[in-house]
Amino acid sequence: MTRVIGIVSGKGGVGKTTVVTNLSTALATKFNKGITIMDCNVTASHLSMHFGAYLHPFTLNHVLKNEVSIEEAIFVHSTGVKIIPASLNLSDLVGIDISILGEKIKNLMGGDDFVFLDTAPGFGKEAISATIACKEVLIVTTPNIPAVTDVIRGRKVLEELGVEPLGVVLNKVTGKKFELTNREVIQLTDLPVLAKIPFDLKIQESLAAKTPIVVHDEKSPASIEFFKLASFLTGEIYEPPKLSFFEKFSRIFSKLS
Ligand SMILES: Nc1ncnc2c1ncn2[C@@H]1O[C@H](COP(=O)(O)OP(=O)(O)OP(=O)(O)O)[C@@H](O)[C@H]1O
Numbered sequence: 295m296t297r298v299i300g301i302v303s304g305k306g307g308v309g310k311t312t313v314v315t316n317l318s319t320a321l322a323t324k325f326n327k328g329i330t331i332m333d334c335n336v337t338a339s340h341l342s343m344h345f346g347a348y349l350h351p352f353t354l355n356h357v358l359k360n361e362v363s364i365e366e367a368i369f370v371h372s373t374g375v376k377i378i379p380a381s382l383n384l385s386d387l388v389g390i391d392i393s394i395l396g397e398k399i400k401n402l403m404g405g406d407d408f409v410f411l412d413t414a415p416g417f418g419k420e421a422i423s424a425t426i427a428c429k430e431v432l433i434v435t436t437p438n439i440p441a442v443t444d445v446i447r448g449r450k451v452l453e454e455l456g457v458e459p460l461g462v463v464l465n466k467v468t469g470k471k472f473e474l475t476n477r478e479v480i481q482l483t484d485l486p487v488l489a490k491i492p493f494d495l496k497i498q499e500s501l502a503a504k505t506p507i508v509v510h511d512e513k514s515p516a517s518i519e520f521f522k523l524a525s526f527l528t529g530e531i532y533e534p535p536k537l538s539f540f541e542k543f544s545r546i547f548s549k550l551s
């Protein structure tokens with residue numbers, strides 16, 4: 295059965311699109327799963343940019359305007375991930391009704407193992423329309439008070455909507471003393487921390503290279519966390535790669551430089 299999972303956050307810019315990009319690619323490339331991802335952040339769409347997929351003629355906007363079917367808006371990336379982009383053109387917002395998203399997604403169910411929805415930040419109409427189309431969500435946050443406070447607020451909204459939060463993905467973790475710890479995040483949110491993704495400039499480098507970091511630098515600590523998160527979702531075992539002495543040395547060196 296297809297699991298439709300929303301990737302949500304209270305605060306913006308915490309890494310939802312990065313998580314959708316890399317979790318989906320990890321599942322497709324390492325776990326051989328059928329994956330469709332959809333950019334439901336129609337007012338500030340970025341998902342297609344993470345894959346360098348700009349030229350597909352049809353988008354979610356066309357689907358929401360009933361101009362094409364949802365299948366026609368799918369772009370198949372070389373990793374095997376199927377992407378439904380949102381238009382990059384703001385004029386394509388005219389005449390769309392985001393609240394029919396759930397109805398449209400029903401047509402996707404069946405073929406895939408997972409459908410991930412990349413949502414708008416916060417809990418406005420755009421984000422809620424995507425969230426209620428899901429049974430489950432992953433909540434992305436950075437380890438600081440404002441972002442985690444938004445997770446606590448968001449939990450209440452999810453409860454009211456009857457959507458199950460699977461847990462928290464902590465992103466941009468530096469390990470500095472001023473950051474909230476895993477334990478504090480668990481205590482404050484009453485949710486498990488499912489992954490702890492380090493702050494890594496390689497993620498920004500991979501965005502510029504239009505290649506998910508799990509492909510761009512498969513053995514990086516951030517990639518390993520994405521593979522572990524994918525393993526959690528499938529229940530299948532993932533063995534992290536063993537690094538050679540040279541690889542360990544060059545990673546420590548690149549952190550220092
Ligand atoms: N672990 C990380 N280390 C370093 N940079 C990161 C990390 N995760 C994300 N980023 C960078 O942070 C920026 C915001 O990430 P992203 O677009 O994924 O956030 P978002 O939650 O989807 O934002 P929005 O709320 O606007 O949709 C991007 O430039 C991305 O490359």
Ligand SMILES: [Mg+2]
Pocket residue numbers: 310311312335340412413
């Ligand atoms: Mg985003």
